Amino acid sequence: MASAEVPTPVPVVELGFAVEAPGWRLRSEQFPSKVGGRPAWLSECGLPGPAELACPLCRRPLAFLLQLYAPLPDRADAFHRSLLVFCCREPPCCAALRVFRNQLPRKNDHYPYEPPSEEPPDEEDDSLSLQLRSGVHLCRVCGCLGPKVCSKCHKAHYCSKDHQILDWKLGHKQSCTTSDEALEADLDSIAKHESREDEIFQKFKTQIALEPDQILRYGRGIDAIWISGENIPQERDIPNCPCGARRIFEFQVMPQLLNYLKADRLGKSIDWGTLAVFTCAESCNLGTKYTEEFIWKQDFTDTN
Ligand SMILES: [Zn+2]
Ligand SMILES: [Zn+2]
Ligand SMILES: [Zn+2]
Ligand SMILES: [Zn+2]
Structure with missing residues (x-):
């Protein structure tokens, strides 16, 4: 559909927790995009449970990697929309990745109709x-x-x-x-x-401030940029959404972020090149729950 061809603006990514931005700016009601810390859940209903957030390989809990606030302006039921990525950071698997989508209309039970204040709250609660x-x-x-x-x-x-x-x-x-x-x-x-x-994100933030598009590339319906000629997914590799619609590219996490995380946060055994997230072309609304979307990992190869 035509809606898939309209790239939406690159969301601002806020990094870290507490040190990078005041804590209140990273809470759910501020609709943050962020790396690290704890997930800022959008809806409080239908959160993925321990079973969905367990590593399929080692069974340990997946770690929150990042989230993106990515509303669809032309969709009343996705006035608020978040994508949350989790990964296993325990060697030796480190391959397990899962991404969840949640969306809400502007009028909902969780947030005021008006945009959040830019002022810090009176007390830190x-x-x-x-x-x-x-x-x-x-x-x-x-x-x-x-x-x-x-x-x-x-x-x-x-x-x-x-x-x-x-x-x-x-x-x-x-x-x-x-x-x-x-x-x-x-x-x-x-x-x-x-x-x-x-x-550790302090240093990283200074680095990426020069080229913020280097850590995340966003564009619903555009093509992913692959860093290697190998392991590029074909259309048949991207499963359709359970609603029946096909999935389209939405954003990718670039090597710069992954290398950084690899070096300083997640342990040495992670060797992702890029992570590409594909979401339901219809951004279907399967009730209030968090809908799992699809993530493709392309590794660096020695020949690069
Ligand atoms: Zn106790
Ligand atoms: Zn694992
Ligand atoms: Zn836990
Ligand atoms: Zn769908």
Whole structure:
């Protein structure tokens, strides 16, 4: 359809968490595009659960990689629209990638009709977003759905046993009690841990400021740029959306970002060249849930 041929503007990508942009700018209600940190979920309904966010190879939880705010201006039901990419960062798999799409009309149960304020909120509340307004609990480690709860304090929620163990080692062991104060201290230590982890994006941001289009290339319906002649997907390699529509290219993550992540964040075993995300040409609205889309990974080869 014609709509597929109209490239929309490149969304501004905000990098990191806390260090790069004030925390409030990266929360859901600001509709951020960002790399790293925790996912800023668009809709609170139908979040992908631990099973959908588990690595198909090693079964450990996938890590949030980035998200893009990519509304479709000519579609009333996609006034807000987000794409979230997750990957496995545990060697040796590191190949597993999943991408989810969610969209909302302008009038919805989650956000005001008017655009968000450019002013910071008065007080810094719930900066860790461990519980959504709907009451849904999120994992303290990764910010994804947290259906498991610490059996001792019944306050700390987790997506998985893996993250519960990780959090226990990071300090929940000391502060796991029934006291709210101890839990507060515990959350502080997680916040510090997270901002330290994302400080690495400081350097990267300065680098890409010169050529921001180098990390992400956006254009719904345009062609992907491949970095190698090998492993280029054919049309038959891109599965149709469950709604029946074909999927079209929407954006790609460029080697510069991946190399950066590879070196400093995700471990040495990742060797992606580029990641290309293909989404439903109709951007179908399958209820309120997060719809899985398709991601193609093209590696660098030695011959490059
Ligand atoms: Zn894995
Ligand atoms: Zn988790
Ligand atoms: Zn506990
Ligand atoms: Zn579809």
